[in-house]
Amino acid sequence: MKKLIIIAGPSGVGKTTISRYLTQKYNIPRVITHTTRPLRSGEQDGVDYYFESADSFRQLHFFEHVKYGSYQYGSSRESLQKSFEKSDIVSLIVETAGVHTYLQELPAQAVFVYLTVSEPAELAQRLEERGDTKSQIEKRLHSPEFKRDLALDDDLLQRAHIIKNDSLDAAKAAIDQLIESLTNV
């Protein structure tokens, strides 16, 4: 059975880092999602996201889409299919409203990984080290979506594989165990 590893967690927790690890170590592709937000330094269209205008975003066929902060984000059916053509296991980074949609629509395929840190205050420092500007960080940390994604509601708690990413090596080891359990069924 095809598996969709859904990675969620607050901004800066390491979702992209873990998704890249899955690609590098296991050849697990990430479903590239769409957004209207501008590119960050170092990001590439078609690699990190499909960067869309408000008009082009409206024309896509979405599995789900949300507003996060000031921008639109969405996972298209085409992008999901494209990833599943490459591999039976794929990853997808979404915020928690998107997780609800996938757990409801694809309950057997969805494997939900929630990343956390012991000290949420460390997230701002990670974003700064990533190169986000002070104003981007302030805006992000004060958004209701960021605050919401610092914790899980009861429904999501029941379905989550919770991985603490205080140490990247420890988080990778936890991911290794999860992949082993998925490939041994």
Ligand SMILES: Nc1ncnc2c1ncn2[C@@H]1O[C@H](COP(=O)(O)OP(=O)(O)OP(=O)(O)O)[C@@H](O)[C@H]1O
């Ligand atoms: N365990 C860790 N310890 C220290 N730094 C880390 C750790 N994991 C990831 N990082 C770094 O933290 C920064 C943010 O990581 P990443 O971009 O993966 O987060 P994210 O959850 O995808 O964030 P966003 O939702 O804002 O896109 C990156 O510079 C990354 O290298």
Ligand SMILES: Nc1nc2c(ncn2[C@@H]2O[C@H](COP(=O)(O)O)[C@@H](O)[C@H]2O)c(=O)[nH]1
């Ligand atoms: N529900 C969805 N959430 C998505 C999607 N693509 C990304 N995201 C989430 O948005 C926030 C902000 O992302 P950033 O790259 O600007 O830091 C983050 O929590 C992502 O997980 C999507 O298609 N659907």
